[in-house]
Amino acid sequence: MTKATLRKQIHVGCKQLGLDTATRHDFQLLVTGKSSMSDMSEAEMVKLLKELKKRGFKTGFQRRKRAPRADIRYAHVLWGLLHKAGHARIGGATGLNAFIRARFEEKWGHVPIDIDAMTETSEISDVIEALKAWCNRESIPTELAGRD
Numbered sequence: 001m002t003k004a005t006l007r008k009q010i011h012v013g014c015k016q017l018g019l020d021t022a023t024r025h026d027f028q029l030l031v032t033g034k035s036s037m038s039d040m041s042e043a044e045m046v047k048l049l050k051e052l053k054k055r056g057f058k059t060g061f062q063r064r065k066r067a068p069r070a071d072i073r074y075a076h077v078l079w080g081l082l083h084k085a086g087h088a089r090i091g092g093a094t095g096l097n098a099f100i101r102a103r104f105e106e107k108w109g110h111v112p113i114d115i116d117a118m119t120e121t122s123e124i125s126d127v128i129e130a131l132k133a134w135c136n137r138e139s140i141p142t143e144l145a146g147r148d
Helices: 003-016 021-032 042-054 070-084 092-108 121-137
Strands: none
Touching (some): 003 042
């Protein structure tokens, strides 16, 4: 692997693990004795990448299982439209779950850990309506999103 490829993977790994720049530099110093990747050899970068993997960095594309219900899949699609348009900062189920917690925890008195585990039709409908309203405010068409 080239140093450029290793550098990219290390950056992705640090982002995936939630390490900011200062924390990444501290981690690099701890693992290799060097805080800057520019000063590292290829072997040191490989060592750093292995340490990131030990701490939970998953390489490669991790595809999530298809949601069990069509209405939940529709919520995922709407969230994807908002993320693609730049209005939802965090994409995928992670961002959608955070949105649900922030928006509905007080109203419902609870929130599921993961949207795909939701079973209450009225709550799923609340999520979809909130996402559709957000799409409408941002002029994002939802008619091609699967249903309306």
